Amino acid sequence: xxxxxxxxxxxxxxxxxFIFHQRFSPFTSDSSTAADNIPQPIDSxxxxxxxxxxxxxxxxxxxxxxxxxxxxxxxxxxxxFLQVCNTFPLSWRPVYRFFQFTETHPxxxxxxxxxxxxxxxxxxxxxxxxxxxxxxxxxxxxxxxDKTFVVALRTLATARELKxxxxxxxxxxxxxxxxxLVTLNRVVEKLCGCKLVDEAKFLVMKLNEWIKADGxxxxxxxxxxxxxxxxxxxxxxWNLMVDEGFEPEMEAVEEMMNVLFKTNKLxxxxxxxxxLRSDRMNDLIPSTYxxxxxxxxxxxxxxxxxxxxxxxxxxxxxxxxxxxxxxxYGLLARGRRREAYNIMRRIENPDLDVYHAFIKGLLKLKxxxxxxxxxxxxxxxxxxxxxxxxxxxxxxxxxxxxxxGSDPLVNxxxxxxxxxxxxxxxxxxxxxxxxxxxxxxxxxxxxYNKFLHYYSNEEGVVMFREVGNKLREVGLVDLAxxxxxxxxxxxxxDRRRNRAVTDLK
Numbered sequence: 114x115x116x117x118x119x120x121x122x123x124x125x126x127x128x129x130x131f132i133f134h135q136r137f138s139p140f141t142s143d144s145s146t147a148a149d150n151i152p153q154p155i156d157s158x159x160x161x162x163x164x165x166x167x168x169x170x171x172x173x174x175x176x177x178x179x180x181x182x183x184x185x186x187x188x189x190x191x192x193x194f195l196q197v198c199n200t201f202p203l204s205w206r207p208v209y210r211f212f213q214f215t216e217t218h219p220x221x222x223x224x225x226x227x228x229x230x231x232x233x234x235x236x237x238x239x240x241x242x243x244x245x246x247x248x249x250x251x252x253x254x255x256x257x258x259d260k261t262f263v264v265a266l267r268t269l270a271t272a273r274e275l276k277x278x279x280x281x282x283x284x285x286x287x288x289x290x291x292x293x294l295v296t297l298n299r300v301v302e303k304l305c306g307c308k309l310v311d312e313a314k315f316l317v318m319k320l321n322e323w324i325k326a327d328g329x330x331x332x333x334x335x336x337x338x339x340x341x342x343x344x345x346x347x348x349x350x351w352n353l354m355v356d357e358g359f360e361p362e363m364e365a366v367e368e369m370m371n372v373l374f375k376t377n378k379l380x381x382x383x384x385x386x387x388x389l390r391s392d393r394m395n396d397l398i399p400s401t402y403x404x405x406x407x408x409x410x411x412x413x414x415x416x417x418x419x420x421x422x423x424x425x426x427x428x429x430x431x432x433x434x435x436x437x438x439x440x441x442y443g444l445l446a447r448g449r450r451r452e453a454y455n456i457m458r459r460i461e462n463p464d465l466d467v468y469h470a471f472i473k474g475l476l477k478l479k480x481x482x483x484x485x486x487x488x489x490x491x492x493x494x495x496x497x498x499x500x501x502x503x504x505x506x507x508x509x510x511x512x513x514x515x516x517x518g519s520d521p522l523v524n525x526x527x528x529x530x531x532x533x534x535x536x537x538x539x540x541x542x543x544x545x546x547x548x549x550x551x552x553x554x555x556x557x558x559x560x561y562n563k564f565l566h567y568y569s570n571e572e573g574v575v576m577f578r579e580v581g582n583k584l585r586e587v588g589l590v591d592l593a594x595x596x597x598x599x600x601x602x603x604x605x606x607d608r609r610r611n612r613a614v615t616d617l618k
Contacts, residue, residue: 155196159187164200167207175213182214189221198230205238225256229264236268244268245277252288262296263303270304270312278312279319292324301330305337313337314346328359335365339372347372363396367404374408382408383417399430406436410443418443434463438470445474465496472502476509484509485591492598503599504561510592511561565599574600 162185170178187193194215201207212231215221223231228251235244248265251257262285269278286292297320304313314334317326331354338347347369354361361369366389373382386405389397402425409418418440425432437460444453453474460467468491475484488506491498568576577600584593 155190155193156187159185160193160196160200163187163193163211164197164207167197167201167211171206171210178210179214179217182211189215189218191224191227194223194227195230198234202234203237205235205240205243208234209243223254223256225251225258225261228254228256229258229260232261232268233264236264239268239272241269241272241274241277248281249284252285252290255289257285257288257290259296259299262300266300266316267303267307267309270309270316271307273312275312275315278316282320282323286323292320294324294327294330297324297326298329298333301333301337305333305340308337308341310334310337310341310343310346314350326357328354328362331357331359332362332365335361336368339368342372342375344372344376344378363398363401367401370401371404371408374404374412379408379412397428399425399433399436402430403433403436403439407439410439410446413443413447415440415443415447415449434460434467437463438466441467442470442474445471446477448478450475450478463491463494463496465491465499465502468496469502469505472505472509476505481506481509482591485595489594497602498598500562500565500603503565503595503603506595507561507565507592510589510595565603569603576600 163182166181166185170181197211198208208231232244232247235247244265251261265281266278269281282292301313301317317330317334331350334350335347338350351361351369370382370385373385402421405421406418422436422440437456441453441456457463457471468487471487472484475487484506488498488502577596581593581597584596
């Protein structure tokens, strides 16, 4: 349970204050230093010959290997070295032996790009000792950059070499690459993106004496723990952040609210939102409101969602279609169709998310015919359906059944997916659909996604047209329109590409 005591919330015995600061701009990684000249195209024959020699002679003495490589008579360049590394992305020995060969070439000098590629291959092969030696060599040659920090520390953290992660910063400082908070934040961001949050936290704590963490560091750690679902550690980072005097920015607050909603701590999440409204009303942004409205609708609390929605209007914030789609589905899930239609009419430019929410809500109410009418409307207004649209509609009309039916002949898995598709007898599938509708048989569970995917070809154009005609004859007009529309617009790759080009023009 959560308890508020003067702007403090306690979650599972860990409290954190609501002291906030201005938003930071998101950090982006610096790109690696690019070559001034455009790289020359690589001779694929030479590359294949060199890689063959490296693979076959990777355990041979240096003299023999170098002699065979010289016999290949290839043009050594940085691009060629990178292509060799790409050929052996997980095998350190051929790449390292080639690196040793390039060191004997008088007119070739490695750059930060080639070295980073080398340590990336060595790191992926988990040769930590060799990786550490190459890192030291890069430091001596002054070729270390932010990319080096990211690649090396990601490898060391994955291998749980946590002491070496800390030692890496001290080592680089000794080579003249001073302790940098910006570099640390980039490393933390990368580690959290790889779900190595515990390792990132260890690194930050151990380096705190030399690199003082800031609000961005804590924000990245909070987001990382939230993404892995560890609310306790996220709360600890929150508490530590406010104890250091930093104000959590809205991005970290939204992540905390989101994980509270996901873990069914609705009251705690709403108290966090209420504290935001009390202390930082001017800092609330549309994404925060959208997050709260979406989860309130998912939890069936449509009334509270409308209160938040009205507050957005009063503050003059822009309401995007994601908010509308959440409200529409929330209303339809509660059976309030008229209110959902009223919201739909007020939307000037409804997008695919809005129509999907409407269709999904109507199908939840067992109103497949109305959902098909919405499907026709979205086409008329120029909103192109996708595969998921057709799958939802087909499931709404045909339903999800068990794998065994009353008639063993009616087995969609074998007829559509396993049998007729492989044998090229697409037109024969139409009689099973007609037979199903007339006799009302219980059909087994059917993979509509696989069915539509397998018929996305020219043969499917004919099949869906025949199916549509058959269904129209027996009075199933809605289902016929769905099949025929899919056959006209979605069945072939060329049709989809041509339609995309037309839409772009």
